[in-house]
Amino acid sequence: MTDDMNAVFKALADPHRRELLDRLHAHNGQTLGDLCERMSISRQGVTKHIALLEAANLVVVMWQGREKLHYLNPVPIQQIHERWIGKFERDRLQALETLTRALEEQPDEQSERGSKK
Amino acid sequence: MTDDMNAVFKALADPHRRELLDRLHAHNGQTLGDLCERMSISRQGVTKHIALLEAANLVVVMWQGREKLHYLNPVPIQQIHERWIGKFERDRLQALETLTRALEEQPDEQSERGSKK
DNA sequence: ACATTATGCAACTAAATGGTTGCATGTCAA
DNA sequence: TTGACATGCAACCATTTAGTTGCATAATGT
Numbered sequence: 556m557t558d559d560m561n562a563v564f565k566a567l568a569d570p571h572r573r574e575l576l577d578r579l580h581a582h583n584g585q586t587l588g589d590l591c592e593r594m595s596i597s598r599q600g601v602t603k604h605i606a607l608l609e610a611a612n613l614v615v616v617m618w619q620g621r622e623k624l625h626y627l628n629p630v631p632i633q634q635i636h637e638r639w640i641g642k643f644e645r646d647r648l649q650a651l652e653t654l655t656r657a658l659e660e661q662p663d664e665q666s667e668r669g670s671k672k
Numbered sequence: 673m674t675d676d677m678n679a680v681f682k683a684l685a686d687p688h689r690r691e692l693l694d695r696l697h698a699h700n701g702q703t704l705g706d707l708c709e710r711m712s713i714s715r716q717g718v719t720k721h722i723a724l725l726e727a728a729n730l731v732v733v734m735w736q737g738r739e740k741l742h743y744l745n746p747v748p749i750q751q752i753h754e755r756w757i758g759k760f761e762r763d764r765l766q767a768l769e770t771l772t773r774a775l776e777e778q779p780d781e782q783s784e785r786g787s788k789k
Numbered sequence: 790a791c792a793t794t795a796t797g798c799a800a801c802t803a804a805a806t807g808g809t810t811g812c813a814t815g816t817c818a819a
Numbered sequence: 820t821t822g823a824c825a826t827g828c829a830a831c832c833a834t835t836t837a838g839t840t841g842c843a844t845a846a847t848g849t
Contacts, residue, residue: 561687564681564684564685564690565685570678573756580760586825586826587825588824588825588826596807596808596809597809597810598825599808600807600808602827602828603808620815620825621815621825621826622816622825627760629760629761632757635757636761640749640752642697643693643744643749643750644750686837688837703795705795713837714840715795715796716797716838716839717838717839719796720838737795738794738847739794739796739846740795
């Protein structure tokens with residue numbers, strides 16, 4: 556519970572997993588079968604992705620008979636926002652200003668090396 | 673410029689890269705050498721990470737003589753927040769409530785299979 | 790001019806990742 | 820009880836990733 560931020564960022568890094576979160580966001584409490592529908596990968600592929608999402612605590616599951624119901628847990632995302640994104644946004648304007656000023660300081664020497672063939 | 677969200681998420685998935693962003697956040701405009709200090713990996717390792725951060729447009733570079741100055745670009749992070757995190761946060765309470773209600777509906781059958789040895 | 794400094798590029802390796810297939814197991818319904 | 824359904828587990832493979840080392844190049848200071 557201390558710093559699984561890493562697991563959360565890793566989990567968010569894959570498009571399929573973000574898709575799964577999006578689907579749960581659209582309709583919470585879906586079964587594995589539901590989540591597999593119109594997914595381009597196999598059921599086991601989806602299972603593996605879900606395992607990561609569970610490990611990151613982004614998805615919690617509940618068994619109901621033979622069905623596995625999946626629920627979105629928005630808390631880790633909230634934490635990312637608070638612990639990590641917030642601090643960048645906070646100085647967004649200031650950072651841009653710093654960059655702008657820096658760029659203006661060397662109007663002659665721009666990307667001499669950056670654009671070499 | 674359309675959807676490099678994937679590149680951004682991927683870039684954020686690595687602890688070293690987040691560390692680099694943190695360092696630039698603490699002190700903008702550092703050189704490669706600066707950023708390598710007290711980093712546990714080699715300079716080339718750092719270079720590779722920075723390449724990804726640049727590809728994701730999270731860091732912009734400016735050459736000044738032989739020095740490469742790095743600046744944090746907070747815009748993509750801002751976009752993540754707006755396009756992706758915001759929508760989850762928005763229903764945070766509602767989603768938790770849904771989960772809570774769902775859990776209460778089956779007080780008998782919890783994780784019968786989930787806890788099998 | 791020369792040594793030093795700041796960086797880039799390329800080749801290579803090890804490990805992690807994303808995907809598959811095959812088979813096993815528990816649950817439901819007839 | 821039996822067959823179909825929902826899912827899990829394990830082995831395997833291909834690709835990507837994170838890291839290294841070695842050498843090349845451009846700018847700087849003396």
